[in-house]
Amino acid sequence: MKIRRIIIAFTVLLLACYTVAVSYINGTHLNKVDVTQINQVVKTIEKEWTRYDGSEDGTLPRTGEAAGLTYQIALTSDENYQSLVFEAIKNRNTIMDLMDSSENGQPAMIGKIIFLTDGSEEATMKRNLINMITMSFLVVLIMVYVVLRLVYTSILRPFGVMKQFARKIADGDLEFRLPMDRGNYFGAFTESFDLMREELRKARQGEYQANISKKELVAELSHDIKTPVATIKAICELLGIKLAGVNPENLPGSTAATTITESIEKIAVIDAKADIIDALISNLFHATLEELEMLKVNVSEQPSTVIIQMFRDMDSFGKIRFKNDLAECLIFCDPLRLSQVIDNIISNSYKYADTDIDIGFNLDKTEKKLTVTIKDYGEGVNPDECPLVCEKFFRGSGETVKNTPGSGLGLYLARQFMAGMGGSIRCYNEDGFTVALSIKVV
Amino acid sequence: MNNTILKAEMLSKTYSNGSIMQHVLKNLNIEIKAGDFTVIMGSSGSGKSTLLYALSGMDKPTLGTIDFKGEAISSYSNDKLAIFRRKHCGFVFQQIYLNDTMSVLDNIMISGLLVSRDKKAIATRAKQLLHQVGLNDECYHKYPSQLSGGEAQRVAIVRALINAPEIVFADEPTGALNSTNAINVLDVMSEVNAAGQSIIMVTHDIKTARRANRILYLKDGVIIDELSLGTYVKDDPDRHGVLRAFLESMGW
Numbered sequence: 001m002k003i004r005r006i007i008i009a010f011t012v013l014l015l016a017c018y019t020v021a022v023s024y025i026n027g028t029h030l031n032k033v034d035v036t037q038i039n040q041v042v043k044t045i046e047k048e049w050t051r052y053d054g055s056e057d058g059t060l061p062r063t064g065e066a067a068g069l070t071y072q073i074a075l076t077s078d079e080n081y082q083s084l085v086f087e088a089i090k091n092r093n094t095i096m097d098l099m100d101s102s103e104n105g106q107p108a109m110i111g112k113i114i115f116l117t118d119g120s121e122e123a124t125m126k127r128n129l130i131n132m133i134t135m136s137f138l139v140v141l142i143m144v145y146v147v148l149r150l151v152y153t154s155i156l157r158p159f160g161v162m163k164q165f166a167r168k169i170a171d172g173d174l175e176f177r178l179p180m181d182r183g184n185y186f187g188a189f190t191e192s193f194d195l196m197r198e199e200l201r202k203a204r205q206g207e208y209q210a211n212i213s214k215k216e217l218v219a220e221l222s223h224d225i226k227t228p229v230a231t232i233k234a235i236c237e238l239l240g241i242k243l244a245g246v247n248p249e250n251l252p253g254s255t256a257a258t259t260i261t262e263s264i265e266k267i268a269v270i271d272a273k274a275d276i277i278d279a280l281i282s283n284l285f286h287a288t289l290e291e292l293e294m295l296k297v298n299v300s301e302q303p304s305t306v307i308i309q310m311f312r313d314m315d316s317f318g319k320i321r322f323k324n325d326l327a328e329c330l331i332f333c334d335p336l337r338l339s340q341v342i343d344n345i346i347s348n349s350y351k352y353a354d355t356d357i358d359i360g361f362n363l364d365k366t367e368k369k370l371t372v373t374i375k376d377y378g379e380g381v382n383p384d385e386c387p388l389v390c391e392k393f394f395r396g397s398g399e400t401v402k403n404t405p406g407s408g409l410g411l412y413l414a415r416q417f418m419a420g421m422g423g424s425i426r427c428y429n430e431d432g433f434t435v436a437l438s439i440k441v442v
Numbered sequence: 443m444n445n446t447i448l449k450a451e452m453l454s455k456t457y458s459n460g461s462i463m464q465h466v467l468k469n470l471n472i473e474i475k476a477g478d479f480t481v482i483m484g485s486s487g488s489g490k491s492t493l494l495y496a497l498s499g500m501d502k503p504t505l506g507t508i509d510f511k512g513e514a515i516s517s518y519s520n521d522k523l524a525i526f527r528r529k530h531c532g533f534v535f536q537q538i539y540l541n542d543t544m545s546v547l548d549n550i551m552i553s554g555l556l557v558s559r560d561k562k563a564i565a566t567r568a569k570q571l572l573h574q575v576g577l578n579d580e581c582y583h584k585y586p587s588q589l590s591g592g593e594a595q596r597v598a599i600v601r602a603l604i605n606a607p608e609i610v611f612a613d614e615p616t617g618a619l620n621s622t623n624a625i626n627v628l629d630v631m632s633e634v635n636a637a638g639q640s641i642i643m644v645t646h647d648i649k650t651a652r653r654a655n656r657i658l659y660l661k662d663g664v665i666i667d668e669l670s671l672g673t674y675v676k677d678d679p680d681r682h683g684v685l686r687a688f689l690e691s692m693g694w
Contacts, residue, residue, distance in 0.1 A: 301465050303456065303505050328505035329452040329469045363452070365471065442468045442664075 006150065010143050017136040024132060028125050041066045042096045042113055045073070049100060049110075073098060075111035088114040158190065165193065174201035215288045222285040223393070229278050236271040240264060282392075297334045297420030301442050304331050304370060310339045311359055314346040320357045327363035330442040331370055337417040338439075341425070344410040345374050345435045352400050353378020353432055368441040369423075373434055380429035389427050390415040447608055447640060448474040448497060453506035455492050455663075466492045467503070468663040474609070479635040480642045481651045483689070484660035490644045491613055493660065497642065498531050498611040499523045511608070528556050532602030532610040536617035538594045540586040546572070546597050547582045554604040564604065571600040575630045592623025596630055603634065610634070612643040616650055628653055632676070648689060652682055659692045667692060 044066060063072045074084040075098075088095050094115040099107040161179065168176040178194040180187060243264050251257075304326055311320050349357055355377040362371045381389060381396050388394045393408040395401055411427070418425045422440040427433070455467040466489045474480055474497075482490045495501040497508065499515050502523075508516040515526055527533075540549050547568060554564035572581065575596040586594055595615060602610050612631070616624035624647075632653050635641050645651055655672040658665050669688040674681040 301463075301468065303454065305505070327452060328454070328507070330454045330456075330465060330505065365452075442465075 003150070006147065010147070013139055013143065014136075017132075017139060021129075021132050021136065024128065028121075028128075037067050037069065038094060038096060038115060041069055041071065041115075042098070045071075045113060046099060049098065070116045072114045072116060073111055074114060076109070078111070081111070084114065085112055088112075091116075162190070162193065165197075169197055169200070174204060219285055219288045222281045222288070225281055226278065226393075229274055229281065233271060233274045233278070236267050236274065240267050240271070243267070297337050297417055299332050299334050299421050301330050302333050302335055304329050304439075306333075306335050307331075307338070307342075307372060310335075310342045311346070313339070314343055317350065319350075319355070320346070320359060323358050323360040326361045327370065329363060329370065332440040332442060333421050333423075334417070337421065341414040341417050341437065342374075344414050345437075348410060349374070349376040349378070349433070351404050352398075355432060363441070365441075370439045370441050372437045372439065374437070375430065375432060375434040377432040380433045381427075383429065386428060390425065445476050446473050447476045447511055448472075448642075449509040450497060450503075451507050451509070453493075453496060453503050453508065455489070455496055455501070456504040466663050467496065469506070470663075470665055472497070472658070472665070474640060474642060476608070476640055477635070477638050478640050478642075478656055479632075479654045480640075480656045480658060481654035482642065482644045482658050482660060483646070483651055483692075483694075485694075488660045489663045490660055494611055494613055494642060494644050498533065498609070499527050500533075529605060530608045532605070532607040534595070534598050534602050534610065534612040534615045536614040538586075538591075538598050538618075540594055540597060540601075542586050545583045545585055546577075546589070549586070549597060550601045550604050553601050557605045568600065568604060571603055572597070574633070575600055576626070590623065591619050592626045595619060595623070595627045599627070599630055599634070603639070609640045609642060612641060614645055615643065616645070616647065624650070648682075648685060648694075651689075652685055657685065657688065659689070661692070 045064075063070070065071070072084070072088075074081050074088075078084070085095065096113045096115070097109045098111040098113050100110045165176065165178045174197055176197075178190055178197065180190050180194060243260055246260055251260075305328060308322075308326055311322075314320065346357065349355075353376040358373075358375045360373040360375070362373070363369075364371065379398070379400075382398065385394075385396055389396070390411045391408075392412045394412075395408040411425070415425050418437060418439075424438045426436045426438070428436075450470055450472045453467055453470040453472070454465060457464045457466060470493065472493075482493060484490050492501070496503045499508070499510075499518070503516055506516065507514050510526070510530065515523065518526060540546075541552070544552065547565070550568040550572070551561070551564050554568065555561065558564060569579075569582070572578075577593060577596060577600075581589065581593065581597075586597070589597065599610075599615075602612075610631075615631070616627055619627060628650060631641060631643075635653075641654075643650070643654070651657055652671075655670065657669040657671065659667050659669075667688075669685065671681055671685065674684065
């Protein structure tokens with residue numbers, strides 16, 4: 001309702017300007033010439049003139065004031081009579097004849113009485129009027145500016161913001177909030193737009209979540225399917241060996257030999273198909289993992305000091321010890337992935353060894369490699385299994401491993417990540433289990 | 443004269459702006475030997491000046507160490523660094539930065555008095571150095587505004603040398619001078635170097651770089667190559683040719 005108030009204020013101001021101007025013009029009147037008064041004055045002067053004229057002494061003063069009117073007398077006998085009269089005409093003064101009736105009763109003009117009216121009044125009025133018009137114009141101009149400003153802030157700017165908003169939405173940035181101003185006309189309009197964005201965002205998030213859980217389900221299922229397939233393969237193998245060992249001679253009936261050969265063939269087919277299923281599942285699993293972006297690595301140049309923080313973050317049991325100082329340098333890594341790798345190694349150590357963990361750093365300047373060794377003092381892994389620990393789904397055969405839940409993916413992913421960062425991972429037994437991470441130096 | 447005076451290892455300088463990191467210097471390893479005239483070249487924004495300021499202790503590196511005669515100056519506090527710079531480093535800049543309200547001699551002596559109290563000895567040394575760079579007695583009591591650009595820069599060089607620093611760091615010392623003045627100033631620097639003064643200089647100019655006996659070429663914060671001109675005598679025309687070929691191969 002601001003606009004209405006402004007319109008009212010605008011009108012009132014204009015009216016005020018108008019009233020002031022009109023009343024001023026009405027109020028000022030140029031001093032009208034009062035004929036009777038002037039006549040009276042003339043008569044008085046004439047009378048006085050007669051009186052003076054009769055007597056010898058002195059003359060009537062040439063200027064004077066009567067009834068608020070200043071006058072000047074110019075006699076025809078004066079030298080400057082003409083110039084006085086012309087001056088008076090120029091000044092728009094009132095001029096009356098000065099008559100003398102003393103001689104033979106016949107009135108004769110002996111001069112003029114000039115009434116000095118104020119001629120500057122008109123100029124003053126003109127000036128005042130100009131002032132007033134200027135003021136009014138300025139007031140109107142200011143009002144126009146105010147209105148334009150209001151139009152800008154309440155209409156044009158919100159439109160601009162809206163335009164920007166629409167562009168952000170189009171670019172897919174659904175987190176961008178539309179600033180809302182309930183005070184202006186677009187408040188409600190804006191709100192509905194923002195609601196639209198909110199809904200869109202929710203929908204997209206829901207879709208993303210659904211997608212993720214679908215993929216996770218696929219990944220989980222494909223992992224689970226591997227177990228029955230393995231069983232099928234094992235049984236096929238078993239059956240194949242068993243049937244191969246059967247001597248057809250010992251069996252009754254002539255068809256027995258052919259049945260057994262056929263069975264062996266069919267079992268071989270089942271085995272082959274099971275292999276294919278296994279391979280397909282692996283592909284599926286790999287593809288889903290990749291789609292889940294679990295394997296994406298974004299390498300950037302980072303100060304090596306970030307590694308210290310990663311270990312600190314994992315040191316919830318206070319078991320991590322740094323054997324030597326980290327060489328400060330710039331390394332190529334994806335901090336997120338590297339911290340995942342370190343998390344995994346440290347939590348493995350917590351799970352399986354539960355001893356102190358020693359961290360060592362070694363910077364090889366010529367090879368441009370920073371090696372981080374993470375070493376615990378547990379049992380280590382079975383030497384035969386050592387080369388396999390980084391394989392997909394591989395889990396050790398030790399007792400602790402069997403009693404601990406896990407998927408066999410941690411070190412596999414660690415190897416993928418390290419490769420993605422241009423580094424490598426190496427695992428070996430030395431006192432306990434040791435993992436050496438090699439990171440590329442810039 | 444083959445001992446290392448300045449050594450930088452895995453030197454990195456990173457400017458961060460919020461989450462955006464700008465690595466200006468990346469894992470640089472540099473060794474400066476006493477008496478070297480080292481020139482750092484590279485295109486704009488390659489990190490030349492940043493490197494000079496990091497090496498001279500004017501700025502602290504983000505990562506890595508700087509050793510000055512076996513002392514790790516990269517771990518010094520700001521105050522300690524300031525004292526270190528006063529005693530061991532001389533600076534010559536493109537902008538000459540002489541104090542306009544002091545005479546030439548006072549400009550030089552004020553630097554000397556930061557380190558030593560012996561006014562007389564400093565004055566003697568200042569006069570001797572001024573003489574050495576070709577400025578005679580008349581200029582002692584002149585003000586910087588009465589000097590030409592080349593003279594002013596020579597005064598700045600004397601100021602840099604007054605405390606007998608181990609290394610003089612020069613950032614484009616001839617950048618603001620006309621060619622005659624530039625040659626004058628460079629001649630002074632060559633002479634000073636011939637007298638055993640180590641100099642590290644950043645420049646864009648091939649004629650300036652020609653004075654050096656070692657050129658480091660910096661690109662995107664990494665020294666991609668270096669050239670030794672030590673085997674060529676000063677006025678060997680090959681010197682220029684070799685340098686030109688080197689710079690061209692660097693994509694100069």
